[in-house]
Amino acid sequence: MSLRGFSRRRLLGAAGAGTALVGAGVAGGYLVGSSGAEDPAPGQATVPFRGVHQAGIVTPAQDRLHFVALDVTATGPILRPAVVALLKRWTSAAERMTAGAEAAPGGAVNRNPEAPPLDTGEALDLPAASLTLTFGIGGSLLDKLGIPRPRALADLPPFQRDQLDPALSGGDLCIQACADDPQVAVHAVRNLVRSGFGTTAVRWSQLGFGRTSSTSTAQQTHRNLFGFKDGTNNLKAEDTAALDQHVWVPGSEGPPWMAGGTYLVARRIRMHVETWDRTSLTEQESLTGRTKGTGAPIGAADEFAPIDLTAPLIADDAHIRLASASALGGVRILRRGYNFVDGSDGAGHLNAGLFFLAFMRDPQRQFVPMQSALARYDRMMEYIEHTGSAVFACPPGLGEGAYWGQSLLEA
């Protein structure tokens, strides 16, 4: 197991080869991750836990996800101290696990044999696998704590055709675990959930098995379960100016505890793959606005060709037209979604879809107009339905010794 991974604060460019970016993230002017002496083997990479921004946002999207939303069950005078104590425990365990360590020292086997192990053990012998743990706070927790919500954290309005299940929506806190190995991601969530008993309880949780977005120019664009390349025009880690414009909350925007943070919109989108699969290729491409093979906009040859919205070949209600920045007054978001199949629906179909995750500076100004347009006009809506929804504030990254949420709770 690698002992590397704590080489923080290396300035971008000082670490040598750009190929050292395997599993590493570029964040806020720091190159974070293993430095350039040698590339770690796939799955061996570690992504530093601390930095200007949280890891797991512009970190090149790992292939596996376990996302959990939790409610705080503690109430009354113990609410705030219980939350602070939990966030300190979580931070310690999260930092350890992202380094490839057990959730607590000697956690799985080297403790008192009469006590339950402090680490559940299923990640023993597994490397860090680029694990990132990204933490978010729901507006409902701020309500419970009596802290005013930032305007950007307002509840999302209802959108046309929403079929939201309250049991798959909302939450006081969230943790996004991404890794190259699904067992590493599940282990992380499971141990953090366990550490929260008495203070938090799981509200809902979602596994994702394949990334649908690339967040770095070094990554290929993957495909969603409709078979199309997804997220071609995503914001990329390398475009720091665009990230500052669309993703990171500037200090001037407030509140102070969110400076350098971002907002996360999560939408569980059920995809009716069975009916989609009976749709002709021409219709599929027309709905999407892209060709299925190369992912190029219809009428263009290259996936990354600019979308010419004056081209008559791209239908007025094509997905890429409605979702494009130019149709939305320049609005862009950083997508980081995952495909899922949650078994079957009991009615002979797969319970499949896209777990949409997107980071942005202000959901009210970015996600809301985008989803309003898509919900109204996108013909693809005939094949999908939104079944879960949540918004979380993801505070900035942590300096040495700081814990998750400290900027909020000790403000």
Add this chain to the structure above:
Amino acid sequence: MSARPALAALAAALAAVAVAGCTSTAAPEGAPGQPGPISVSASDSACDLSAASAPAGTVSFSIRNAGAKVTEFYVYGAGDRIIGEVENIGPGLTRPLTVEIPQGGTYTTACKPGMVGDGIRAPFTVTGNAAAAVEGDAALAAAVAGYQRYTTSQTEALVTKTGEFTDAVKRGDVPAAQALFPVSRTYWERIEPVAESFGDIDPKIDGREDDERDPGVEFTGYHRLEKDLWVTGLQPDSGAMADRLMADVRDLQSRVGGVQLTPLQLANGAKELLDEVATGKITGEEDRYSHTDLWDFRANVDGSQAAVSALRPIIDQRDPVLGQTLDQRFAALDALLENYRAGDGFKLYTELTPDDTRKMTEAVDAVGEPVSQVAGIIAA
């Protein structure tokens, strides 16, 4: 409840009590014969101790992180059991560690730069033997004696109430029998881990219809009568079944007096009772015909609390924070259950909503985690 090693053996094996210095209090006293704590210089590639041996007893270390990575320092016993550890020592920081090592022998120290891997290890010799702490023995004996009194009193009540229940069955008084069913089970559910320690009694008294049974063993006991009373109506052999239940309960009573429990069994029993709640009562599986699961739920929690209470003086001595957490979590669970009172008893399981069972699961998880820590503390 399965047989566990006697406490004496555990105490010998695990006599070392670690006190990790997690606060920035004054440097700890050195071991006897030592001018001060053993200093440890932990860098990214070395782990240098100022002394590689110490006399048995209290051994203190002062660990300075001279490297660039976050590090940890461990003292291991045989089989890499952790005797003491300090985690999350940032670069440039110095942290204390005090461990109790009463037995001489060869131990291992390790610095773990970056927090992963086996670390940089070296042998550490402890010389001589220090008197192991014995002041806890009397408290442990008192805990066991107190809990055994509880078991005896609950068994007496079980015999009395089961007698009333089986009499009602034999009279053919279904309403009276139905009313007495959850009441008599309460005493059983409170001491279930003790009763289960007699492997042959539990299936006879508390077996369920779909349990796997040895060939020739019938479906008997509370749940057989429950089915008669709520589903099929009294059967020709219901009276005989009532007599058998009564005989089995008296058999239990005759055996309970002879049980010699260990403190560890108390601690594990407290945990097992909550496991019963989590897997049997919140799901409505236990009393599937009568739906009186919340009576059993309440009784399991009572039994768990009784075992924890008996051990409380030892818990408070060894981990004062845990005792407070247990109080708080049990109180929250008690308060939640009060919401489901109906008359002298409780709402039926079928009257609960998914939101109700979710709240119950949360409250049982909340108390189950700290209760699961008790055994380790008792054995430490």
